[in-house]
Amino acid sequence: MARNVTRATPVTRGLDRATRAVRAVRALPPAVRFLLLSSSVASLATGFMRVFLPLYLHGRGLPAGRIGTLYTLVGLGAALVLRAGGPLADR
Secondary structure, X not given: OOOXXXXXXXXXXXXXXXXXXXXXXXXXXXXXHHHHHHHHHXXXXXXXXXXXXXXXXXXXXXXXXXXXXXXXXXXXXXXXXXHHHHHHHOO
8 A cells, every 4th residue: 555645845845944934034023024124125226236237327328447447446445344344333
């Protein structure tokens, strides 16, 4: 007699992981959930800017070399601010 055994597939394992992740987030305090949500929204906006701003600038006639230089300077500035802000945040 054959047993009816449900085997986990990659899809069901992925759903199980997603369900556990949602439960874990719901178990967090409201302030932490708000922090996660606000960080996610900010990251989404930054991601769109990193993709579409160069396209926009190129469409406005800015040469690719200038766009690359601009992004390099923005990255260096962010690194310097993070480097300087880290010790201040640890206080």
